[in-house]
Amino acid sequence: MERRKFLKNASLTGVGLAVGSTLVNCVENTSEGKPIPTESQEKGSIPLVIATWHVMDATAKAWEVLQAGGNSLDAVEQGCKVEEANEAGQSVGKGGLPDRDGNVTLDACIMDKHGNCGSVVYLQNVVHAVSVARKVMEDTPHVMLAGKGAEQFAYELGFPKEDLLTEASKKAWEEWKITSQYKPIINIENHDTIGMLAIDKNGDISGACTTSGLAFKMAGRVGDSPIIGSGLFVDNEIGACVATGLGEEVVKTVGSFLVVELMRQGKTPQEACEEAISRIVNKPNSDYKNFQVGYIAVNKKGVTGSYSIHQWFSMTKYQDGKNEQIQSDYFNKV
Ligand code: SD4
Numbered sequence: 001m002e003r004r005k006f007l008k009n010a011s012l013t014g015v016g017l018a019v020g021s022t023l024v025n026c027v028e029n030t031s032e033g034k035p036i037p038t039e040s041q042e043k044g045s046i047p048l049v050i051a052t053w054h055v056m057d058a059t060a061k062a063w064e065v066l067q068a069g070g071n072s073l074d075a076v077e078q079g080c081k082v083e084e085a086n087e088a089g090q091s092v093g094k095g096g097l098p099d100r101d102g103n104v105t106l107d108a109c110i111m112d113k114h115g116n117c118g119s120v121v122y123l124q125n126v127v128h129a130v131s132v133a134r135k136v137m138e139d140t141p142h143v144m145l146a147g148k149g150a151e152q153f154a155y156e157l158g159f160p161k162e163d164l165l166t167e168a169s170k171k172a173w174e175e176w177k178i179t180s181q182y183k184p185i186i187n188i189e190n191h192d193t194i195g196m197l198a199i200d201k202n203g204d205i206s207g208a209c210t211t212s213g214l215a216f217k218m219a220g221r222v223g224d225s226p227i228i229g230s231g232l233f234v235d236n237e238i239g240a241c242v243a244t245g246l247g248e249e250v251v252k253t254v255g256s257f258l259v260v261e262l263m264r265q266g267k268t269p270q271e272a273c274e275e276a277i278s279r280i281v282n283k284p285n286s287d288y289k290n291f292q293v294g295y296i297a298v299n300k301k302g303v304t305g306s307y308s309i310h311q312w313f314s315m316t317k318y319q320d321g322k323n324e325q326i327q328s329d330y331f332n333k334v
Contacts, residue, residue, distance in 0.1 A: 242297075
């Protein structure tokens, strides 16, 4: 099922079958005495790459980088670029659906094994937001650049200026305008994001996340995807997590940082993702039936987990030479 349809269906129905199960966790000590979570029922292996949703071409590109001896940072950047360049995907980079005023604005971030990070928010007219985010990390003393400043920075580095609004996305926006309701709270997502995590042959972890955000958002709106700790977090000693779905809910619970910290405390990636989702759905008056959030996570050993509020979230995993889409277990089974 396409991600877009899934999000609509998931937020409206939330019914389906259960997959996966909570894994048994144990903790072992490294030589430095630091706890590293391990799985007793699922064996991890490295290198590997995982990404949100069904993005086999993107994970294949990242895997190719890893197989050639490349590092995890290059792998996640190259992998995310595949989706950014894919005009058919109306969620990321070129062809992304615009905000209510017709502007395509991109959010992206990247984080490396040293805990360095870079991000761009509200970036316009530049396709490869993830690469600009990497340049923010590597070439500036800052973590985030926004709007015109980010765009100008990209041009100075030689990134080409491009109109990101394709005919198909413009048409979708025009159709949306006929019935649009300008609500401050988005209750049905119709968007998707690519978040990618990789571990290279040296065991080093990196992550990246890139999106055009929620379709038909208010002008100026920024989601979780470029916010370090919310949309993405990497701790090279523990593991990493990346989020997708309604960014406002992820930001409110600092979701990706939470998942990594739960793994630090000994939870498996699966358990940590489940706990982070439970923090959202168990809030008093949570409106979770009307939105989707999904997390994917990996620990230092290459054990992975994923969990979402509603059915039909999936992750793509390239591990042990196999590139496959894996349906995520989910909370709302009624
Ligand atoms: C956002 N989290 O801007 C992104 C959108 C997304 O699946 O991931 N949708 O809120």
